[in-house]
Amino acid sequence: MTTRAGFAAIIGAPNAGKSTLTNRLVGAKVTIVTQKVQTTRFPVRGVAMEGESQIVLVDTPGIFSPRRRLDRAMVRSAWGGADEADVTVHLVDVQAELAAAEPGAKSADKRSAADVQTIVEGLKTSGKKVILALNKIDGVKRERMLALVQGLYDAGVYSEVFMISAADGQGVDDLKTRLAELMPEGPWLYPEDQTADLPARLLAAEITREKLFLRVHEELPYAAAVETTAFQERKDGSVRIEQSIYVERESQRPIVLGKNGQTLKWIGQKSREELIELFDRPVHLFLHVKVDERWADKREFYGDVGLDFDV
Ligand SMILES: Nc1nc2c(ncn2[C@@H]2O[C@H](COP(=O)(O)OP(=O)(O)OP(=O)(O)O)[C@@H](O)[C@H]2O)c(=O)[nH]1
Numbered sequence: 001m002t003t004r005a006g007f008a009a010i011i012g013a014p015n016a017g018k019s020t021l022t023n024r025l026v027g028a029k030v031t032i033v034t035q036k037v038q039t040t041r042f043p044v045r046g047v048a049m050e051g052e053s054q055i056v057l058v059d060t061p062g063i064f065s066p067r068r069r070l071d072r073a074m075v076r077s078a079w080g081g082a083d084e085a086d087v088t089v090h091l092v093d094v095q096a097e098l099a100a101a102e103p104g105a106k107s108a109d110k111r112s113a114a115d116v117q118t119i120v121e122g123l124k125t126s127g128k129k130v131i132l133a134l135n136k137i138d139g140v141k142r143e144r145m146l147a148l149v150q151g152l153y154d155a156g157v158y159s160e161v162f163m164i165s166a167a168d169g170q171g172v173d174d175l176k177t178r179l180a181e182l183m184p185e186g187p188w189l190y191p192e193d194q195t196a197d198l199p200a201r202l203l204a205a206e207i208t209r210e211k212l213f214l215r216v217h218e219e220l221p222y223a224a225a226v227e228t229t230a231f232q233e234r235k236d237g238s239v240r241i242e243q244s245i246y247v248e249r250e251s252q253r254p255i256v257l258g259k260n261g262q263t264l265k266w267i268g269q270k271s272r273e274e275l276i277e278l279f280d281r282p283v284h285l286f287l288h289v290k291v292d293e294r295w296a297d298k299r300e301f302y303g304d305v306g307l308d309f310d311v
């Protein structure tokens with residue numbers, strides 16, 4: 001039996017659906033998804049099996065024009081993910097691309113289209129051929145996509161094109177089959193039944209950050225992080241998890257707490273429900289909100305998630 005194994009990096013503008021696609025290909029939730037741009041902050045691996053091939057997907061942070069330290073580190077790590085991979089998939093949100101071409105387009109769509117161009121330029125410079133995957137084709141007429149595909153394909157950086165919906169699964173099986181074929185021959189890199197590889201403490205922090213973003217994404221545009229400060233397996237088989245939610249300003253604390261602490265309670269409940277499922281045991285979750293103006297400039301935070309601090 002010839003086994004294959006390798007890395008497939010998913011790159012793209014923020015919000016293209018990279019994490020949704022990663023979870024879909026893996027068949028389990030390994031990385032968090034929200035409607036907010038810049039949800040993914042560091043490369044997250046997920047392991048998918050297809051026949052005798054093991055595809056280690058690398059979900060990366062969105063690529064955009066970075067200003068702050070965290071942004072720069074995120075973008076650098078995304079390109080780094082592509083550099084190290086056997087195959088790279090450039091995921092493009094067709095809905096945003098088409099909307100950006102309309103008169104009076106929303107600034108978010110225009111920004112997304114500009115980020116796609118930045119990525120195309122980056123790929124030209126790197127000289128490597130990548131797979132183009134147009135995402136979010138649900139609800140878009142096929143004819144409208146063809147001109148778009150042609151325009152992108154003419155850039156000369158793509159080897160092939162797939163049209164998919166990471167959300168409803170259309171086209172994803174074909175992409176998966178192709179990725180499996182492209183993996184180099186070699187022994188599997190992970191046990192066959194493993195899907196995620198983030199340490200439990202980090203994954204638990206990510207799940208809480210997802211709930212936080214889902215709940216307060218409008219009021220708290222950017223400035224929050226979650227850290228697991230304690231993770232104890234107890235004799236009764238349960239796990240006790242303590243986490244700190246960091247915000248940058250005192251004025252943001254009441255946003256996370258909500259009236260009578262209702263918002264924080266909701267975040268805790270939702271996160272706990274998912275953690276119980278994930279760890280398959282009872283979970284006691286304690287959340288604390290902390291104000292730290294400089295959490296995004298702390299060296300430890302970067303090292304913990306494998307990002308470069310000095311960028
Ligand atoms: N309609 C539609 N929505 C999608 C599809 N794939 C993802 N989405 C939505 O797009 C939003 C962003 O999805 P993510 O998977 O978090 O996107 P991402 O590229 O990982 O985003 P960042 O980590 O912020 O760069 C979420 O609201 C998803 O539900 C799709 O195929 N169709």
Ligand SMILES: [Mg+2]
Pocket residue numbers: 018019020032033039040059060061062
């Ligand atoms: Mg993501």
